[in-house]
Amino acid sequence: MSINTNINNDLYNDYTTEDTEENESTSLLTNGSVQTRTKGASFFSSVFNLMNAIMGSGILGLAYAMASTGIVGFCILLALVSSLAAYSIHLLLKLCDHTGINSYEDLGHRALKNPGKVLVGVAILIQNIGAMSSYLFILKLELPAAINSFLTPDNTGNVWYEDGRLLLILVTFCVVLPLAILPKIGFLGYTSSLAFFFMLYFTVVVVVKKWSIPCPLPHNVTTVPDNNQTSNSSDSECTPQLFVVSSKSAYAIPTMAFSFLCHTAVLPIYCELDRPTKTRMQNVANVGISLSFLVYLISALFGYLTFYAHVNSQLLLSYDAYMPRDIMIMTVRLAILLSVLLTVPLIHFPARKAVILLLCGGRPFSWLIHIIATLIIVGVVLILAIFVPDIRNVFGVVGSTTSSCLLFVFPGIFYLKISSQPLKSFDSIGAILLVVFGLFMGVISFTVIIITWVQSS
Known part of the structure; x- marks a missing residue:
């Protein structure tokens, strides 16, 4: 998931009375035509x-996905998912031009009435809860290591x-x-832009440190991330695998879907674009997805x-045993x-917006509802982050369910329901294939993940 899903555009306007003034200064889509603003x-x-x-926390799990599928297998799957993501954006933009709608939830309502709006709202809620829990999971694992890295090695014991x-x-x-x-919370919309540069810096560090950790791994001992058992590292383990097929491969596509989901932000960005046209916005999407693909591939490969095979499902943890006090790490x-x-x-914010929309409809702002919804969502996310044993479980479950729906299934279904194109047209056939792929991969991945859980327990 993406790190700032539907954040920078209409995240907090729902609670203010400034919508009319802001709409006068933004691009609007009305009756299928685009009214451009001056700037x-x-x-x-x-x-x-x-x-x-x-770009978000998914970047930390892609190296594990490569270890689970092999280099060639990973490249094929990553190219497939990114291409389908770009194509599903193409379908959303066509619907946007056709209907004048600039909200994912409203497209769901147009296609499937109230059930469609509820489905999209629930999917966005679960997706954002999964994203938040993955971030808190990173805090749970990395914060103690960050504190220890600044303390002297003499500080030992259970503190x-x-x-x-507890820190979480x-x-x-x-x-x-x-x-x-x-x-x-508008001021955080600007600081969140730093997250993108942090991801670029993370990628640079991963590339540089490839030559700082020799293989076989130091001390001839390494930790296998799945069962925390030690095993001897050998030269044979330093040979990259081109194709790998195992039960762990089921986590690959959900992690990729989680990493490329940006669809709830596409339409608001389209509205903000100078001289907005479908072709111009499609080029924005193609360039953005291509650059993200490049960053993801480089960080996962190195x-x-x-x-x-010893890469952890949260890549930063893999460096802890070998470079605990390295400045760059x-x-x-x-x-x-x-x-x-x-x-x-x-x-x-969008998660709370979805909850209030689903439970209270269009009721006026209420501090009581606002606070209760906030506490419930934060509580659920905190519990998930505390008790989930592995971040790949978050990527796997959320990626195979809500990410697959928002990325593949919903755009295809909405296009088939709203568009007047015949079923034999290129985009209609593409929409059908998009739905079939999303359902097939989502069901298969989710089933294998559940079976793996049952067997391991």
Whole structure:
């Protein structure tokens, strides 16, 4: 999921009375035509905003996905998912031009009436809860390591700041909750842009550190991430695998779907684009997805070629045993933690909006409902982050369900229901294939993940 899904555009306007004034200064889609404002977001600014929406915690799990599928298998799957993501955006933009609708939820209502709007709202809610829990999971694992990296090696023993769960609870109640409970949080929309540069820095560090950790791994001992058992590393384990098929491969496509989901942000970005046309916005999407694909591929490839089969499902953890006090690893850990800390409250806003919309409809703003919804969502996310044992479980379950729906299934179904094109047309056939692929891969991946859980328990 993307890190800033549907955040920078209409995240907090629902609670203010400034909608009319803001709509006068933005691009609007009305009756299938585009009314342009005098000055909108530039092409490259829109590309940056879309990449901001795409790139998130999924980047930490892609090296594990490569280890589970092999280099060639991973490249094929990543290219397939990114291409289908671009094509589903093409369908959404066509519907946007055809109907004048600029909201994913409203497209669901147009296609399937109230059930469609509810389905989209529930999917966005679950997707954002999954994204928030993945970020808090990173905080739980990385915060103790970040604190220890700044302390002297003589500090040993079980001290309170080494307990990731305790630190997570403190950070959630002291930082995340106060920021999330605000009715307006516009200033974090600017700081969240730093997250994209943090991801670029993370990629650079992964590439550089490929030559700092030799293979076989140091001390001839490594930790297998799935069962925390030790095994001897040998030269044979330093040979990259081109194709791998196992039960762990079921996590690959859901993780990729989780990593490329930006569709709830596409239509608002389209409205903000200077001289908005479908072709211009499609070019924005193609460039944004292509650059994200490149960053994802480089970080996954060099992460895998550093640790091979021993790569952790959360890549930063793989560096802890071998470079616990390396300056670059320390700084990239702080960068990731900072981006996570500032992004969780932002992702919370559309989740709370979906909850209030589903339960209360269009009722006026109420502080009581606002606070109760905030506490419930933060509580659920905190519980998930504390008790989920592995971040790949978040990527797998959320990616195979809501990410697949928002990325593949919903755009295809909405196009088939709303568009007047015949079923034999190119886009109609493409929409059918998009739905079939999303359902097939989602069901297969989710089934294998559940079977793996049952067998391991």
